[in-house]
Amino acid sequence: MEIMVRLRTVLFLCFKNVFKHLFSKTNNRHPTIYFIYAIFLIIFIIEIVTYYCMVFFWHQIECHNRNECTKLLLVADPQLIGLHNEQIPQLTSIAIWDSDRYLSKTFWLAYKFVDPDVVIFLGDLLDEGSSANDKEFNLYVNRFYKIFQKQENTLHIWIAGDNDIGGEYPDYITYHKVDRFSKAFLQPNVITYNDVRFFKANTFQYKVPILPEFENITNFNIVLSHVPLLSSLSSFVDKVLDAVNPNLIFTAHTHKSMVLTSRRRLRQSRVINTINPDSKVQVYNLNSDNLYEIIVPTCSYRMGTLNIGYGFAVLERESVHYTVLWSPSRFLQLIIYGGFCVILILYSLLYNCRKRTTNYATN
Secondary structure: OHHHHHHHHHHHHHHHHHHHHHOOOHHHOOHHHHHHHHHHHHHHHHHHHHHHHHHHHOOOOOOOOHHHOEEEEEEEOOOEOOOOOOOOHHHHHHHHHHHHHHHHHHHHHHHHHHOOOEEEEEOOOEOOOOOOOHHHHHHHHHHHHHHOOOOOOOEEEEEOOHHHHOOEOOEOOOHHHHHHHHHHOOOOOEEEEOOEEEEEOEOOOOEOOOOOOOOOOOOEEEEEOOOOOHHHOOHHHHHHHHHHOOOEEEEOOOOOOEEEEEEOOOOOOEEEEEOOOOOOOEEEEOOOOEEEEEEOOEOOHHHOOOOOEEEEEEEEOOEEEEEEEEOOOHHHHHHHHHHHHHHHHHHHHHHHHHHHHHHHHHO
16 A cells, blocks of 8 residues: 555656646647647556556455465456457457557556466457467467466466357367367366365366365365356256365356355355445355355456456455456547547647638738
């Protein structure tokens, strides 16, 4: 918080000096100078200030004992843009550049805020991963690792989504797609970190995670799936839940933020709670008769969802504290840019017309 207070003070002094300089000696300045100042000011506010200011609206979750808690940063549906599916092909390079830069900014701010032990990517890492040829797929994977660089002392977990390996009609899943994804994001389907065991549930291949023999007993069993489980109960979902007996489920795919609550044994009835930017930190007892599925919102503005962000969860003392680190609206930022460009064009036209009229009257 001390850093944020200092940042707020520095920003205030910067704006104070900028406006003082802008509005001094106004009679000696050409009107175009003000538009140049305004351009730089708008870019500075949108591309720097808004990203740091959003941190003030995030909820921090503190550990009672740092040695006994596990911090999770959850990344859902980043869907890095591919080379072929843009509606305006001529703008593909610009769209990729802007989207990648936005993901990088928001992810690293969230990462520094959370200081996670584990970063979990809940599928749909790539937008065209399933339809790409091998050369394009490797290009997309390199971009992914460049944006979400792995840090020392932090465990990264990746699971596949339908956009990565197929699985939704008519994009069928194939052995080759699964194999190249597994090689690019190589790790087992059951991962243990301290007293937490993570199980990857592959709903596209109907593979139930298998618990390794002679595995140490852990406090938390967590199922990770791209597609929500409790919202579409089936024989496969029952097999997963019976085999793992999870304390908690993390999923994605819907691009929205919500929590599904169901009874552990009687799974037919469920309660759906939506999490929005006004929601406080959610706390759930993982040793109760309830089973909780937390659906993490997308972190990409390209999905067209209004509220986007990253999941932040802390596991400690048989409970989980959860919140969403909401990201600024990139669409709103782009609309502001567009509106300012329109104003700038209109001003230029009016200024040139007025200048020509004045010159004509003088002559």
